Amino acid sequence: MFNQITVAEATAERWDMVIAGSSFAAMFFLRGLPSGLRVLIVEKGEILPHADQLAAFSRPRETYAQQNTSGHFKDWVAHTMFGGNSNCWWGQVPRFHPNDFRLAQMYGVGAAWPLGYDDLEPFYAEVEQVMQVAGGDSEHILPRSAPFPFPPHALSRSDIACRAAFPDIWVPVATARSNGGSRATCCANGVCDLCPVDAKFTVLNGIDGFLRDGVSLLTGAEAWRVDIAAGRATGLVIRAGDATATVAADQVALATNAVNNAAILLRSGVDSPALGAYLHEQHSLELEIDVAAPGYFGGSSITGHCYGFYDGPHRSGAAAVLVENYNAPNALRAERGRWSERMKLKLIAEDLPQADNRVSLGADDQPRLTWVGHSDYARAGLKRAEDNLQDILPFALERIVARRSPATEAHIQGTHRMGADPATSVVDNTLRLHRVANLFALGSGVYPTSSAANPTLTLSALSLRAGRLV
Numbered sequence: 001m002f003n004q005i006t007v008a009e010a011t012a013e014r015w016d017m018v019i020a021g022s023s024f025a026a027m028f029f030l031r032g033l034p035s036g037l038r039v040l041i042v043e044k045g046e047i048l049p050h051a052d053q054l055a056a057f058s059r060p061r062e063t064y065a066q067q068n069t070s071g072h073f074k075d076w077v078a079h080t081m082f083g084g085n086s087n088c089w090w091g092q093v094p095r096f097h098p099n100d101f102r103l104a105q106m107y108g109v110g111a112a113w114p115l116g117y118d119d120l121e122p123f124y125a126e127v128e129q130v131m132q133v134a135g136g137d138s139e140h141i142l143p144r145s146a147p148f149p150f151p152p153h154a155l156s157r158s159d160i161a162c163r164a165a166f167p168d169i170w171v172p173v174a175t176a177r178s179n180g181g182s183r184a185t186c187c188a189n190g191v192c193d194l195c196p197v198d199a200k201f202t203v204l205n206g207i208d209g210f211l212r213d214g215v216s217l218l219t220g221a222e223a224w225r226v227d228i229a230a231g232r233a234t235g236l237v238i239r240a241g242d243a244t245a246t247v248a249a250d251q252v253a254l255a256t257n258a259v260n261n262a263a264i265l266l267r268s269g270v271d272s273p274a275l276g277a278y279l280h281e282q283h284s285l286e287l288e289i290d291v292a293a294p295g296y297f298g299g300s301s302i303t304g305h306c307y308g309f310y311d312g313p314h315r316s317g318a319a320a321v322l323v324e325n326y327n328a329p330n331a332l333r334a335e336r337g338r339w340s341e342r343m344k345l346k347l348i349a350e351d352l353p354q355a356d357n358r359v360s361l362g363a364d365d366q367p368r369l370t371w372v373g374h375s376d377y378a379r380a381g382l383k384r385a386e387d388n389l390q391d392i393l394p395f396a397l398e399r400i401v402a403r404r405s406p407a408t409e410a411h412i413q414g415t416h417r418m419g420a421d422p423a424t425s426v427v428d429n430t431l432r433l434h435r436v437a438n439l440f441a442l443g444s445g446v447y448p449t450s451s452a453a454n455p456t457l458t459l460s461a462l463s464l465r466a467g468r469l470v
């Protein structure tokens with residue numbers, strides 16, 4: 001573990017870099033930094049070892065004030081502890097599709113990304129090594145310079161049939177739930193938010209990938225605002241218990257998630273029209289379907305990905321949809337001899353970020369979320385996929401037995417988007433603020449558009465790249 005220090009020790013010296021947060025964005029940025037820097041990590045929560053998390057069966061969670069006019073319950077999930085949501089994520093790590101980075105150029109929708117797939121590719125490969133990703137066979141869709149570190153998990157019986165019939169669109173999932181490497185092998189019991197055998201990558205069990213000389217850790221201290229003078233960050237104001245103190249630093253990086261990063265920047269007086277706006281995440285639909293073939297019994301909780309509704313000209317009007325095939329059934333089928341002839345699919349649509357969905361500061365200076373709903377674009381993508389479900393299945397779809405739109409994908413994106421133009425974006429393609437060059441805002445808050453793919457591999461690769469460019 002890092003060298004833990006007190007508030008008094010943290011404020012007694014000037015740091016080369018202060019990083020707020022200790023999860024994916026913070027750790028991969030740290031990994032990328034040049035050696036020799038004196039770095040302080042400021043974490044609001046405490047270190048909770050995996051065994052303690054199992055014993056407690058719960059973790060400290062943020063509650064955000066929210067005004068929701070969408071007509072649907074909307075939730076956002078953020079855990080406050082060392083390693084953040086890495087403790088509870090599910091370890092799905094698809095790369096973004098190359099065309100996710102050029103949605104605006106190719107399909108005329110969404111905001112332009114100021115970098116492309118090829119810029120990130122080597123960093124994707126390094127993050128996959130650190131996370132010991134198990135995967136395989138998606139190279140024709142998502143080009144790679146190196147093989148996956150470990151082979152894919154055994155596919156479920158429905159995956160095997162789907163892949164045999166449609167090898168161009170069905171692939172084994174890429175996952176940080178282990179299938180080889182230093183962690184216990186995933187055993188497919190499907191309670192991955194608190195994995196009993198610690199099989200998925202977390203910052204805690206992967207800490208060796210980030211430890212280095214010259215780094216100290218201050219826990220129980222909340223990054224509150226950045227002191228900025230003459231266009232330069234001079235330090236981070238922290239709150240610990242009843243005390244407020246300032247940590248002096250040459251450079252500051254915020255990696256506290258898209259809601260908290262925006263709140264900190266707003267408190268710091270950063271003036272950018274896009275700051276706080278475009279909060280978003282994917283819109284999804286969970287389906288249980290009865291099919292004329294056996295469904296389950298693969299080697300991890302989610303084993304198959306289908307790209308049949310992902311990229312193509314439809315993206316000018318309807319979202320890309322990534323389909324997950326769950327190997328963790330909600331319920332088996334009741335008919336004698338047919339109890340595994342069911343699939344649980346999740347259709348995950350990219351959303352088009354809208355300026356009205358946003359983070360602002362309440363009267364108490366705490367973040368306040370305004371949520372008006374997902375875009376028509378996302379809804380059109382989900383409808384297109386659901387209407388054409390039979391097209392991606394090689395056996396008869398007999399009936400939909402359950403249909404549910406979750407309150408969240410637990411992905412918090414947007415709010416300090418990246419772009420080339422300071423008038424419409426907050427950070428540049430190195431994740432530095434346009435207007436404060438020694439201040440970084442890391443994480444999926446930088447996404448100008450959402451992708452249908454889960455965000456964490458990409459935000460980690462972006463952070464690693466940003467660190468390397470310091």
Ligand SMILES: Cc1cc2nc3c(=O)[nH]c(=O)nc-3n(C[C@H](O)[C@H](O)[C@H](O)COP(=O)(O)OP(=O)(O)OC[C@H]3O[C@@H](n4cnc5c(N)ncnc54)[C@H](O)[C@@H]3O)c2cc1C
Pocket residue numbers: 020021022023024025026042043044045077078079080081082083084085086088089090091092093193221222223224255256257258260409410411412442443444454455456457459
């Ligand atoms: C149940 C669940 C399942 C998920 N599954 C997947 C998945 O399969 N694949 C995927 O790609 N993504 C998944 N995600 C999303 C993923 O967890 C996030 O994308 C990822 O954790 C974001 O990383 P981050 O470093 O930006 O922020 P976080 O992980 O949110 O960490 C933020 C850190 O900052 C700290 N912090 C907060 N405020 C302050 C402050 N003011 N000062 C100092 N420190 C602060 C927090 O304690 C925490 O350590 C899942 C999320 C959940 C909740």
Ligand code: SF4
Pocket residue numbers: 177178185186187188189190191192193194195196197198199200300301
């Ligand atoms: S399927 Fe089971 S063993 Fe694998 S990561 Fe999830 S909880 Fe852990």
